[in-house]
Amino acid sequence: MLADELKKQAPPGFDEASLRIGRIIGAESSKRVAWTGLREVLVCHQAHGLAFPDGLDRQLFAQICDYDAWLWHQLYGKMEFCRASFSAGVQRIYTYLSGIPEGTTTHKLSLFSAHDNSLVAFANALQLQVPRVIPPYGAMLIFEVFRHRVTGEFYLKTLFEGDEVTFARDLTLRHVLIFHRHGDRTPVLTSIGSKVQQTQEETDFWASKVATPEQIELLQQTAKAIGADPSQPPTIRPSKESQFPYGLLTQKGVEHMTAKGRKFRERYGDFVGGNVKTEDVHVLSSSVPRTIESVQSLLRGFFYEGQNTQIKVPQFYVHTYTHNVLAPNHPLQVFNEIELIVHDDVVSLRSKIERGAMEKLSLHLRECLGVPEDQPLSWTAVRDALTCREAHGWPFPEGVDQKIFEQVTVYDTWLWQRLYHRKDFCHGAFKDGVKEIYAYLKSVVNNQKEVAKLSFFSAHDNSIVALLGALQIDVGAQLPEYGTAVTFEVHEDVATHEFYIKPFYEGEVVSFAGHHNDPFCPFSHFESLALEFLTVKA
Known part of the structure; x- marks a missing residue:
């Protein structure tokens, strides 16, 4: 039986997979699933050609094996x-x-x-x-x-x-790279149907939620936005004024990201040390205001105890590029048409029951939101609108409840992963982002220059999904929530001087494809995956 404290440490994606498995086998919760017994039965079925229970596919079988293995090693690791x-x-x-x-x-x-x-x-x-x-x-x-x-x-x-x-091994930490999503924001995709139009009341509501001038002033004192180097002005687009109050970091987002910064300090504060210099921290942000302010908030939390600090901290630089390499490069329309783009996967990978359930849900949402039949239903726009409303207490549209919100989230998560795990699509959209991360980590390993101890790359949810797909890191069926971080620790073997990458997703150790045997992945293996992706032919 799964202990509550162990469940909190479960691998990414476990909750969603366990609920699905529990429904299939008739267990009420993850505590009722006899993981070892279930795995043992399925292993024997597979070995001797017996069919799996209805609804259990090979992907779920692999997740069951991975999770039970994790449990075993957690148990015997004590x-x-x-x-x-x-x-x-x-x-x-x-x-x-x-x-x-x-x-x-x-x-x-x-x-x-x-x-x-x-x-x-x-x-x-x-x-x-x-x-x-x-x-x-x-x-x-x-x-x-x-x-x-x-x-x-x-x-x-x-x-x-x-x-x-x-x-x-005798390993020493050399560098920490944190690739994160921005914090809580106001809605971006505001048009989800003719029955759900922005009113002045709602616009005023979101305007009251954006980060305050006092918060922004503190963030700008912490870190200054610049271009590729301090001599160049920052690239910021779209401007806050042009989209106000939509797509902007909220007061809640500032507070959350500042708290995340404090959590990172707990883990890496001793590594960075007390006498920090500007060059000890490298920061690159997507050119969108909310990502710049989010990483400023992280830095505020990491280096400042509260409003003030007893340690002298320099003002850091947040670099931006004229070409926004940290945001996947594809039309916004893609989010409206994901289901059409990955239609072959919908047909081949989802059961008839699952497809029927989503068709029924689609018809219901079209009726509630006012989306005509000749127009694609944007699952992403619906999810985004509902996510923002839930986070700030703005009511859902009539006919939409929490259960529907959860169903939309699960399905849109699946669609996103199918899209960004297509190498040709992901390569076209995010090759520059992967190249930036790979080149930076390569410079750390090669010690080509005076390398920072800590680096932040502030980006978006689809940036993280694309990065995970490109580097073949499996985190299960989930989309990055606000502030989600993928962390790469760079370690050096003191004896051999070989380098290793230890990847984390939200603080939990994850692994690269082809290297599940050890949390410390040889840099050469990480490099081979990065180069494999970067050399994909369009």
Whole structure:
């Protein structure tokens, strides 16, 4: 049974997947799902050609396996539990191997036949950097013992399923890159149907929510918006005046992002140190006012305890480019037509029941909002409008309730992920953004210049979805909420001077495709994924 505190640490996307799985198997909540039993049944079904239960596809099967593996490694990663359950096993292997240099063990080959949880427990007990998976049938952990011909010293080489693995390394943190979404804002896509028109009352309501002049003054004192360098003026478009009060950071957004900055300080404050200089922090923002103000808020929270600080903090620079590389480059119309663009995926990847439910919901929304049949229903515009209304207590349109809002969010999330995970589309829209991130991290690793300790890249929700798709980082079925951050920690091995990337999504460790065995991904693997994406042919 899943403990509440463990559920809070669950991998990204777990909540939505668990609800869907629970409905399929008839469990009321994630606590009622016997994850190991369910996985075991499905593994056997797959191995012997039996059909999965209706509604369970291979994507959900993979999520079940990933989540149960995460649970196992969380469980056996707790040393008290691991010691209590498998100390005898570790002692037996240790005694056997230590007998080789002592001369009491004389065999050339030894076999220890055990179970999947035996391997997981043993790997966690020895802190081996093995894949965070449940070992498949026949999986092997091999210890090769070598003796140096000259010195007589003994060495151990460890392999998991034929691949060499290591014990815990001596790594030091060199840089932290934070790629984040802006904070809470007023609506952007305001036209969602003939029955939902902006009134003066609603316009005044949103005007009362935007960040106050007093807040903005503090943010500008914290960090100054500039162009590509301090000699150039910032690129800001559209201007706040041209869109007021829509698409702007709210008072709530400033407060939330400032609080996020304080959370980052808790984790990285000691790393940055007290005697901070302007060049210790690199900041690049999308050219939209709300992203600039959001990263100013993060910096305010990170470097200032409150209205004042006892530590002298310089004014930082927020760089902007004339070409906005941090925002995916495609027409706004794409958001109105996502369902049409990915129609082949809708047909091939969603069940008949799911398609029918969305068609029924679409008809209901068209009636409630006043969207004609010959016009695409913009699921994104509906979701955006409802998200802003819910966040600030403005009522939903008549006929739309919380349940409908949740259904719209789940479906639009799926549509976004299908769109941005198409390599050709994502490459055309966001190759410049990926190139910017890759080039910056490459400069850190190569130490090409005096590199900052901390960098912020302030962007949008679709920027994050595109970046995750481009670098093949799976965070489950979710869209980035306001302030969501993808963090890349750059670590250096003190002994070998090799570099590793440790990726996080909202503070939880995630992994790159092809590297699930270790939270510390070799920079070379990250680089191969980035270059694979950047060399996609249109």
